[in-house]
Amino acid sequence: MAATTPVDGRTSAGSRATADGDAPVSQDAAAAASGQNRPELQQAIQAFIDAGFLGIQARVRDANGEWVGTAGSSKLGQPAKPPANGRFWVGSVTKTFTATVVLQLVAEGKLGLDDPVATHLPEFGLDERITVRMLLQHTSGLFNYTGDFDPDGTWVLGIPATGDDWLANRFHAYQPEELVRVALSKPPRFEPGTDQSYTNTNYTLARLVIEQVTGRSFADELARRILRPLGLKNTVVPGNRTQLPGPHAHGYYRYQDATGEWKVVDVSRQNMSLLSGAGDMISTTKDLQTFFSALNSGRLLPAPLLAQMRTPHPKQSYGFGLFVQDLGPGCGTVYQHNGSPPHAYGALMYSSPDGRKTLTASLNYVDDATRSPAAKFPQALDTLIKAVFCDGQTAS
Structure with a gap:
């Protein structure tokens, strides 16, 4: 982590937050002000700041209503807290959107899961045994174009997606076809359908399938099917645009230059075409909450397809575009997909099976080549999840 200590950002649910002089997000200031006092949730998000993350914005909806909280800082060295509904890079949360569009096409008879x-x-020139189902469930065996492991555990380089090499190329624009061809230049990891390995290549191909079947761009089809019907006005597929629009928290990368001096650079601007269809979207906690609640309550897919989407492969508990997570006695099952763009941001998206209880959040932090903030992340995450879904239980 950077030597700079994150500003202690304990806030009440009614706090108004701004970033970089942007106007506060009034709907969330009002929602927070009218929301209930939830000290256990505020304490749970503060744990991320205590663990070394720079800032967090979080949103919970349950039987008690809606709670919105922030903690930490929006910008390194400044006291302003993260905006309560600021934009952020969602990373692999994108996969859930992509899978939903594919399954809508299946529901309409325009595509088959076993095509x-x-x-x-x-x-x-793909292996003809690879099906649409295998893309969604990560069982195609295709190499991950951002790097992958050989069967013997050796790391095989792909397009740099982390570390100093990524930093130098973070504004490079990629075409999805280019990403796929990088993956296909490497041998497959296993025979199609015989194993499961989480791979960005699968969802970039799924994006291309959507475009081929519909004759429209992925961004247009997503807007037509999900964003506009649900009123997700702050969610976008940015293409080669590198700027987060509107209020947002900043993320940073820490590295050692040629002279051995440590430097910290703001990497809020990134070109996410590197993760086309697999991790390139921008959204807010409110939009993610609306989307995931609608999906799990059955508003976006017919019940049989939603059931298939939520049926996990036994190896990684991954269905079609989401993970199935058993929280244990007294907590039950949640559906989730989190995201981590190359550096400096993290996104959380969780829902109960009926879509009535949700948790969405975004983290901004100072990252480095070793991904050092990750070490303390699981404990803080476990505490937050249990505070939301386990009636206030905390991690042991």
Whole structure:
């Protein structure tokens, strides 16, 4: 972590937050002001700051209503707290949106889960055994274009997605076809359908399938099917745009230059075309809450397809675009997909099976090549999840 100590940002639920002189998000100031006092939730998000993260914005909806909280700092060395509904890079949360669009096309008979992907995308020369289902469940065996492990555990380089090499190329624009061809230049990890390995390549291909089947861009199809119907006005597929629009918290990368001096650079601006269809979206906690609640309550997919989406593969408990997580006695099952763009941001998205209880959040922090903040993340996350979904239980 950077030597700078994050500002202690304990806030009440009614705090108004701004970033970089942007106007406060009035709807959330009002919601927070009218919301109930939830000290256990405020304490749970403060734990991330105590663990070394720079800032957090979080949103919980349950039987008690809606709670919005922030802690820490929006910008390194400044006291302003993260905006309560600021924009952020959602990373792999994008996969849940992509999977939902694919399954809507399946529901309409325009696509089959067991269609060979090669039928829709013949230009890549894909193994004809790889199906649309395998893309969504990460069982295709394709190499991950951002780097992957060989069966013997050796790391095989792909396009730099972390570390100093990523820093130098963070504004580079990629085409999805380019990403797929990088993956196909490497041997597959396993025979299609015989194993499971989480791979960005699968969802970039899924994006291309959506575009081929509909004749429209992924961004247009997502807007037509999900964003506009649900009123998700702050969610966007940015393409090659690198700037987070509107109020947002800042993320940083810490590195050692050629002289051995440590430096910290603001990496809030990034080109997420590196993760096309797999991790390139921008959203807010409110929009993610609305989307995931709608999905799990059955508003976006027919019940049989939603059931398939939420049926996990036994190896990684991953269905189609989401994880199935058993929290244990007294807590039950949640559906979730979190996200971590290359550096400096993290996104959380959790829901109860009926969509009535949700947790969405975004973290901003000072990252480095070793991903050092990750060490303390699991404990803080476990505490927060249990505070929301386990009637106030805390991690042991």
